[in-house]
Structures are given as C-alpha cells and as structure tokens.
Amino acid sequence: MLQVQNLAVSYQGVCAVNSISFSIEPGKLVGVIGPNGAGKSTMIKAMLGLIGSSSGVVKFYSRPLKQQLKQVAYVPQRSQIDWDYPITVWNVVMMSRTVHTGWFKEPSYQSKEIVKAALKRVGMWELQNRQIGELSGGQQQRVFLARALAQQAELLFFDEPFTAIDKKTEEIVFEIFFELKAQNKTLLVISHDLGENLSYYDRFLLMNKQMIADGSKSEVLTAVNLQKAYGHLTIQ
Numbered sequence: 014m015l016q017v018q019n020l021a022v023s024y025q026g027v028c029a030v031n032s033i034s035f036s037i038e039p040g041k042l043v044g045v046i047g048p049n050g051a052g053k054s055t056m057i058k059a060m061l062g063l064i065g066s067s068s069g070v071v072k073f074y075s076r077p078l079k080q081q082l083k084q085v086a087y088v089p090q091r092s093q094i095d096w097d098y099p100i101t102v103w104n105v106v107m108m109s110r111t112v113h114t115g116w117f118k119e120p121s122y123q124s125k126e127i128v129k130a131a132l133k134r135v136g137m138w139e140l141q142n143r144q145i146g147e148l149s150g151g152q153q154q155r156v157f158l159a160r161a162l163a164q165q166a167e168l169l170f171f172d173e174p175f176t177a178i179d180k181k182t183e184e185i186v187f188e189i190f191f192e193l194k195a196q197n198k199t200l201l202v203i204s205h206d207l208g209e210n211l212s213y214y215d216r217f218l219l220m221n222k223q224m225i226a227d228g229s230k231s232e233v234l235t236a237v238n239l240q241k242a243y244g245h246l247t248i249q
C-alpha cells in the first residue's frame with residue numbers, strides 16, 4: 014500500500030505542490046491528471062526523493078519509500094531524458110537490473126533473460142543494438158517501458174507514457190499495464206490527455222498544485238472538478 018501524506022514542494026520559494034495526500038491499494042491502475050504546470054511530475058519526483066520536499070511523508074507498506082527505491086520503476090517524462098546520451102537499447106534496459114545485481118558486476122544469465130523477455134514484450138528485440146537517439150519517439154517510449162518491466166518493481170510510476178506513441182503502441186502499453194495489475198503491482202500513470210482510454214483506469218487523482226478530486230472516473234471527471242482544475246471544460 015502506497016501512502017502519501019501532506020506532500021508539499023516549492024521551487025525557489027514558489028509553491029508547485031501543496032497538501033497532497035492519498036493512498037493506493039496494490040493491483041490498481043491510477044491516473045494522475047491535471048493541466049500543464051499542475052505539479053504532476055514534481056509530485057512524483059518528490060515522492061521518489063529526486064527533488065526535495067518542504068513537507069510530507071511517503072510510505073510503501075508502512076516504510077519510507079525512499080528506503081525502498083529498488084521496488085520502484087520510474088519512467089520520466091520524455092522531455093527529461095537526454096536522448097543524445099550514447100547508450101544502446103540493450104544497455105538502457107539492462108541498467109534496470111543493476112538494482113538487483115549491483116553496479117560494475119557482469120549481468121547474470123537471469124538478468125540477460127529478463128532483459129531479453131522485456132525487449133521482446135515491447136517489440137524492440139530486433140533493435141537492441143541501436144543507440145537510443147536513433148529511435149523514433151514511440152520506439153523510445155517502448156524501450157523505457159521495457160526498462161520498467163525488467164526492473165520487476167512493485168510500484169511503477171510513468172510520466173506521460175503516451176506522448177509520441179501511436180494507437181498500436183498505446184494498446185501494447187495498456188496490455189502491459191493490465192498484466193502488471195494482475196500481478197498485484199501498483200501503477201501511477203501521469204497523463205494530461207483526457208482522451209478515450211479513461212475507462213482503463215481504476216481511479217483518478219485530479220490535481221492542480223493541490224488535490225482537486227480523488228476517486229472513480231464518474232466521481233472525479235465532473236464538470237465542476239474539471240472547471241476547478243483546467244478552468245474550462247476539456248472532456249467530451
């Protein structure tokens with residue numbers, strides 16, 4: 014069970030996230046939605062301790078999440094990844110195994126098999142030797158999905174995984190999300206797209222600096238809540 018209590022983050026004294034509290038049961042696919050600049054990425058980064066928070070407690074099964082980062086797979090927003098970094102598809106995915114094998118150690122046979130299975134699962138096995146900068150946007154997203162899979166984490170955070178991907182890839186991503194859910198993993202997926210796939214989610218967190226609504230699709234995506242978050246209605 015993931016629990017966030019009273020999380021707040023400021024950048025140079027300007028509040029980006031305030032009084033965020035929620036908890037998520039395992040085996041759930043939860044969508045984090047809200048407009049650009051709402052603090053969605055900031056919230057996830059603060060939960061992982063990648064940036065400092067001015068207040069807040071984040072626990073996973075009653076222990077601080079920061080002490081269990083091995084259990085968390087995080088796929089950052091595309092804009093936060095250095096796509097010119099010289100690294101192959103295989104190595105990006107293999108990096109996720111270092112939480113299990115340690116740095117500077119030769120990967121185990123088991124790790125190689127896990128990486129291979131993850132690359133095959135997302136249809137990127139044939140491109141394993143490519144540099145990540147030489148892939149299309151959708152292929153890059155698939156590689157990072159494979160990396161999250163190979164980590165075999167309990168908690169998975171995806172920041173805008175549907176940016177730059179086509180319908181077919183989107184279907185593969187949701188299929189994989191459902192498989193992870195069936196394995197009782199917890200999935201937190203940021204998306205500012207209030208598109209067609211809303212019914213795939215078990216629950217939504219609607220935020221704009223603060224939490225505006227938390228609950229099922231019908232509870233959260235009301236005209237009043239969307240007005241509060243976006244300032245205008247964006248849902249059909």
Ligand SMILES: Nc1ncnc2c1ncn2[C@@H]1O[C@H](COP(=O)(O)OP(=O)(O)OP(=O)(O)O)[C@@H](O)[C@H]1O
Nearest residue numbers: 024029047048049050051052053054055056090205
């Ligand atoms: N490193 C930073 N320094 C200063 N301000 C920042 C920094 N990163 C983000 N911000 C500001 O914090 C606020 C929240 O940003 P954040 O990236 O968390 O929003 P978001 O909800 O993820 O938006 P998007 O949908 O565009 O990805 C914004 O106003 C942004 O300008």
Ligand SMILES: [Mg+2]
Nearest residue numbers: 053054055090
């Ligand atoms: Mg963001």
